[in-house]
Amino acid sequence: MDTSIASAVREVIGESGYGGLTVDAVAARAGVSKAAIYRRFSSKQEMTFAVLLHDVDQQSPADTGSLRGDLVALIEQITAHLVSPGAGTLSGLLADVRADPNLHARFDSTFLAVERAIITEVVDRAIERGEVANRPDPTVVHALILGPLFAWLIVLDEGTAGVPALIELVATTAADALTRDLLPAATP
Amino acid sequence: MDTSIASAVREVIGESGYGGLTVDAVAARAGVSKAAIYRRFSSKQEMTFAVLLHDVDQQSPADTGSLRGDLVALIEQITAHLVSPGAGTLSGLLADVRADPNLHARFDSTFLAVERAIITEVVDRAIERGEVANRPDPTVVHALILGPLFAWLIVLDEGTAGVPALIELVATTAADALTRDLLPAATP
Missing domain, CATH: 1.10.10.60 (Homeodomain-like)
Structure with a gap:
């Protein structure tokens, strides 16, 4: 059923x-x-959340051998979750999630927590490779890599044609920021 | 009235x-x-749009003498427009704007067009200073500087305490990307 x-x-x-x-x-x-x-x-709202967000299968991208390559794969995966429900659906669902504290808490403890864990895994690989010195706050990384794609697709409504170039750009700027240790540190 | x-x-x-x-x-x-x-x-929806978005007075920030300084001022200004209506209101309004093509067209031709013009002015100052070689697509700059703050405040719901540090970080990464000519060029 x-x-x-x-x-x-x-x-x-x-x-x-x-x-x-x-x-x-x-x-x-x-x-x-x-x-x-x-x-x-x-x-x-609960029904829609469960179907469109909660049951999404989020996995760490395969190790590409570099932080920038891993970030491209991760941003492609996050972008796919933005594109598949459709921009109108995502903005409506976001409004509903924001209006209901219980739904928002579940959104954070399921969907967003899995994305933060994947980000931490990708950054830890980079630390093991010697590309990154310190583990940053994963939520700041999340905002840096999710934000420009969310803005492009949902707020600015620019369509998917420019997305591959934007993903490459965001991966480059985020990898640089991580390599240069510009982000606030993770809280222990 | x-x-x-x-x-x-x-x-x-x-x-x-x-x-x-x-x-x-x-x-x-x-x-x-x-x-x-x-x-x-x-x-x-028309009423809310007019009150919260259309009549907002958006001005170019004063020239700080550097691209990074101008970007900090610009991102602070954009962030103030995200914070003042409240995150719940903004996500509800965004959903309504997305659901109504007429409202969306007006959102683009008024609010977003003014932000693009301000971005272009800030980048043109940097070109005159010799900091940036080519004029980039202003919408890509918009996504880079608006996106992380929108994600932090509206999608991830992280609150305002971390915002000043995030603004500094985003200004640094965007200024670097512009200085290194990493963005697609503006269409003539």
């Missing part, structure tokens, strides 16, 4: 946008009752 | 959040009829 709900959520968003996503529409599309959905999720 | 509506919008958001902002609540607070508001704005 979970798979049919997940598919229904994606299909309804694809056809009607995030604004058109309702539990009614998802129930009808999935061929289940609304009660069946509410037994699993307490709200439309 | 416009001033009383603008004040009422800010007060209602301050008390009830963006989710609690309605034309009814604004009319009651401003002491005007709903009809008076709808004569001026076609929707709640």
Whole structure:
């Protein structure tokens, strides 16, 4: 049943946008009752969060042999998570997550925490290689690599054509900042 | 009347959040009829956009004598526009702007276009000083300097304590990227 709900959520968003996503529409599309959905999720926002963000499989990128190469792979992976739900859906979901403290806490403890752990792994590889001296605050690295892509796609709405060049640029500037030890240190 | 509506919008958001902002609540607070508001704005979203974004006075920062100094001043100014409406309001407003193509076009042709023009002026000063060789795409500069602050405050919800250090870091990395001519060129 979970798979049919997940598919229904994606299909309804694809056809009607995030604004058109309702539990009614998802129930009808999935061929289940609304009660069946509410037994699993307490709200439309919980359902959407679970389908689009919580169950995303985030893994560390393979070791490319350099910090800059690892960052390109990691930023490509983060960008894919921004592109796949669609910019309108992501901004709507972000607004809902921000409006609900419980959802926001879960967003942080699941989705964002996994990304921070992956960032720490990529930086630790660079420390082992001797490319980076000190372990920086992973949230600052997160802001540096996620931010320009989020701004480009979601705030400025510039589309995907310029994304590969932007990823290369952001990987270069972030790798330089890490190599030059410009970031605040991780709190122990 | 416009001033009383603008004040009422800010007060209602301050008390009830963006989710609690309605034309009814604004009319009651401003002491005007709903009809008076709808004569001026076609929707709640139009009203909020006009009050929080369109009428913001954006000016070029004073010349500090260096690209990095000008970027610090510019990023401080952009960050103030992110902080003042509140993170919840900004994510709600962004979702509404994304959901309405007319509003999105006006967001781009007013608010974002002014920021791009200011970025171009700051970069042109650096070109005159001999710090930068070629004029880059201002939208890429915009993504580089807006993105990390937007991510920190709105997506990652990290609060303002770390913001001054992040502004210094982003100004350094963006100035380096511009000085090293790493960005794609402006389209003529």
